[in-house]
Amino acid sequence: DAKTTQPPSMDCAEGRAANLPCNHSTISGNEYVYWYRQIHSQGPQYIIHGLKNNETNEMASLIITEDRKSSTLILPHATLRDTAVYYCIVLNAGNMLTFGGGTRLMVKP
Amino acid sequence: DGGITQSPKYLFRKEGQNVTLSCEQNLNHDAMYWYRQDPGQGLRLIYYSQIVNDFQKGDIAEGYSVSREKKESFPLTVTSAQKNPTAFYLCASRTVNTDTQYFGPGTRLTVL
Numbered sequence: 498d499a500k501t502t503q504p505p506s507m508d509c510a511e512g513r514a515a516n517l518p519c520n521h522s523t524i525s526g527n528e529y530v531y532w533y534r535q536i537h538s539q540g541p542q543y544i545i546h547g548l549k550n551n552e553t554n555e556m557a558s559l560i561i562t563e564d565r566k567s568s569t570l571i572l573p574h575a576t577l578r579d580t581a582v583y584y585c586i587v588l589n590a591g592n593m594l595t596f597g598g599g600t601r602l603m604v605k606p
Numbered sequence: 607d608g609g610i611t612q613s614p615k616y617l618f619r620k621e622g623q624n625v626t627l628s629c630e631q632n633l634n635h636d637a638m639y640w641y642r643q644d645p646g647q648g649l650r651l652i653y654y655s656q657i658v659n660d661f662q663k664g665d666i667a668e669g670y671s672v673s674r675e676k677k678e679s680f681p682l683t684v685t686s687a688q689k690n691p692t693a694f695y696l697c698a699s700r701t702v703n704t705d706t707q708y709f710g711p712g713t714r715l716t717v718l
Contacts (some may be wrong), residue, residue, distance in 0.1 A: 540710050
């Protein structure tokens with residue numbers, strides 16, 4: 498599976514959009530981009546995933562560049578409860594999730 | 607109320623003792639997984655099971671054992687052979703039609 502690169506930490510003001518970047522320059526054509534988050538001392542929570550097209554659900558939006566070498570997770574109106582570690586994972590169908598270091602997002606009042 | 611439950615939330619054990627962590631799901635998922643997480647680190651796969659009565663080793667299976675006698679249950683035993691068992695243990699499950707895994711709340715094991 499392709500490796501991902503994420504900034505180790507980011508800050509965001511409460512109520513503003515949080516844009517979390519992820520680089521996956523070695524992604525192959527049939528690999529999906531998955532996002533999970535983990536709030537302290539809890540199990541990871543699935544957020545969203547996509548292949549080529551942008552995706553949106555009740556939690557977030559996922560923007561994947563046309564060349565698929567990077568993506569951005571957008572939390573449109575961050576709240577204090579969105580403070581967590583966000584993991585970007587590239588996954589080939591049928592393979593295992595591999596969690597890297599992720600981005601520690603701190604939402605500040 | 608559907609989901610994945612893990613018990614207990616906190617577990618303490620004396621060095622040299624075996625301990626079993628529970629994982630139950632009522633999502634009718636076929637595959638189940640056990641991960642270990644150390645402080646400030648990502649998750650590492652211990653064991654997984656795609657169907658009942660079958661399971662495979664993950665990246666760090668040494669010192670652990672599992673069983674899958676029922677679709678709903680996938681208990682993990684941490685044996686005395688595991689040299690550094692203190693960690694946060696996470697169970698997950700998924701259906702065969704998707705790669706999306708859903709996680710339980712975790713069990714924090716501390717060896718005294």
